[in-house]
Amino acid sequence: MQQVNLGIIGGGTVGGGVFQAIQRNGELMASRLGIWPNVVKMAVRDVHKKRAVKIPKTLLTADWSSVISHPEVNLVVELMGGTTTAREATLQALKLGKPVVTANKALLSAHGEELFAAAQKSGANLYYEASVAGGIPIIKVLREGLIGNRITRLYGIVNGTCNYVLTRMKLGGADLPQVLADAQRLGYAEAEPSLDIDGYDAMHKIGILASLAHGFWVNPKEIYVEGIRGVTALDIQFAGQLGYTIKLLGIVKRNDVLPNGRTCPPIQVSVYPTLIPNTHVLASVNHVFNAVYVRGDIVGDTLYYGRGAGQDATASAVLSDLADAALDLKHKTRSRIPPFVPHERQGAVLAMAHVISRYYVRLSVVDRPGTLARIAAILAKARIGISSVIQPEGHEGESVPLILMIHDASNEAMQKALEKIARLPVVKERPVMLRVENFD
Ligand SMILES: NC(=O)c1ccc[n+]([C@@H]2O[C@H](COP(=O)([O-])OP(=O)(O)OC[C@H]3O[C@@H](n4cnc5c(N)ncnc54)[C@H](OP(=O)(O)O)[C@@H]3O)[C@@H](O)[C@H]2O)c1
Structure with missing residues (x-):
């Protein structure tokens, strides 16, 4: 039976959950993988803090860098959160050729490109199943399934x-x-x-x-x-x-x-x-x-x-990455399918102004003949079609709600039309606009 030696940075909600899950199911994982997950060191901010999950004092240190450079640690698990020290720690581990498992979506969002490039250069992988939707293995679905x-x-x-x-x-x-x-x-x-x-x-x-x-x-x-x-x-x-x-x-x-x-x-x-x-x-x-x-x-x-979150669901996702990383270490390979491979050079995000959608619009209008005609004229001029109009009953007073359901239109066209509608004297409050998805 081989062993993978873990250095965990962070012993809070997720770190504590991962430690606890390894105690509970480490043997099961070992029997499935042929590799025993062994926690060598854990970094926390305050080693004296009382913790919901009991972690032996001998494992704890406040020096995260020493966890990464520890000669026995061959896999680093970043569960500290934040984007500054976490970035530094991840880069330090990758530079040493040690793979990193992280649950840190903010870190990946801000520095993903840099971190995956560093992983590529170092030959060690960066795994991130727990960063999206906790217990749902959605990264694996997209990456493999x-x-x-x-x-x-x-x-x-x-x-x-x-x-x-x-x-x-x-x-x-x-x-x-x-x-x-x-x-x-x-x-x-x-x-x-x-x-x-x-x-x-x-x-x-x-x-x-x-x-x-x-x-x-x-x-x-x-x-x-x-x-x-x-x-x-x-x-x-x-x-x-x-x-x-x-x-x-x-x-x-x-x-x-x-x-x-x-x-x-x-x-x-x-x-x-x-x-x-x-x-x-x-x-x-x-x-x-x-x-x-x-x-x-x-x-x-x-x-x-x-x-999508919580101690156990997130720990489950981290364990899945630990298994992948442990197998890579065992077979001295990079993942059969690496965690992220940039492959679209021309990839670009569509500007929101050009996104086409349907809309729900709620107006607060004066209840008087001709109101709807004036609103419809603005939309017609912008070539925006109304699919239905509802004036809910039972509303009285100076102004009443008017709900419009709008056919497909660009966000730019819709915003401009709504600005004009908002300026009509019969419209009493800022229009509410929500987008409608029909899953075409
Ligand atoms: N909580 C969730 O449900 C969830 C779900 C998915 C992903 N995540 C992600 O998982 C990561 C951890 O979240 P969490 O909820 O477990 O956070 P948390 O409960 O605040 O735990 C953070 C841990 O990191 C330690 N830490 C912070 N700065 C440190 C430093 N400079 N040196 C050493 N240790 C340090 C803290 O030490 P002390 O204990 O001594 O303060 C604590 O143990 C975040 O990136 C988060 O976005 C969380």
Whole structure:
């Protein structure tokens, strides 16, 4: 029986979970792999801190660099989080030719290109299954299971906090601040929730999936991001009446049009609250669960569902990478299929202005004859078609809601038309615009 010697940096939620999972299932892994996972050292910030998962004091150190350079450590597991020291640690390990397993989506989003280039140069791999959708093995799906497919569509509900909040808003009819406060109390949302609620965590994950699916590293600055702060209980209710559920959806869509002189069409990579038809399976992904829906040109539609975060789900993903890395070390190979291979030189992200979508628009208007005609005239002039108009009953007062469902239009055209509509004297509040996905 061979042994793989692990140096783990980070003993918090995920690090503790990985240590615990190795205690529980290390023997099972060894019997499956012929390699025993052995933790040699663990770095934490404070070695005296009381921890939920008991880690022997002899393993702990506050010096992360000594873990990497430890002569017995042949595989480094980065679970400290952040992008500065984590980058330094990952580069240091790769330079020493030691493979690295990471769960750090922020690190990969910001420095993925540099880190994969360093891995390529060093001959050691960088593994990152736990960085996207926790317990769902979606990296392996894209990297191995669907390798013979062009990925034409990928839709992900990849942030458990937002999904929990939107689910509770739908079920309870409550607005975001109230539900968010509950989520914080129950531990489903951070005290400082903006990374989740403003869509940046989903952006990190969707960028990684888009990069892997399309073979070029997507710059996070090019990903269009809208979080869920603007979603109200009223819009969730109206969407429901129209047969839709609102989800924070990451979308990676290969454009069908191939611009002149290009071998690869630009890819839509975005994160925004989206109306999903209730008949679509993603509409039923509730609470903290995640799901990724992938369409390959050969396989067709596929769906992956599970817990997207948390100690055990994330530890499970880290163990999967440990197994891959251990086998590579055992056979003195790089992975049969390396974790990321840049293969699309002409890859580019489609500017949001050119993304075509359907829309839900809620206006607050004066209830008077001619109002709809003036709004419709602006849309008609912009060549934007209305598919239906609903004026929900039971609303009285100076202004009433008017809901428009809009046919396919570019984001640029839609934004310009809405600016004009907002200036009409009969329109009393800033229009609400949400995009609708029909999964064509
Ligand atoms: N939590 C999840 O559900 C989840 C899911 C998927 C991915 N991830 C990713 O996994 C990573 C870890 O997340 P986490 O939730 O486990 O974070 P965490 O609970 O805050 O744990 C971070 C650990 O790193 C240690 N650490 C921080 N800076 C250090 C330094 N300079 N030197 C040595 N040790 C240091 C901390 O030490 P102390 O314990 O002494 O403070 C702690 O043990 C992040 O990249 C996160 O994005 C997390």
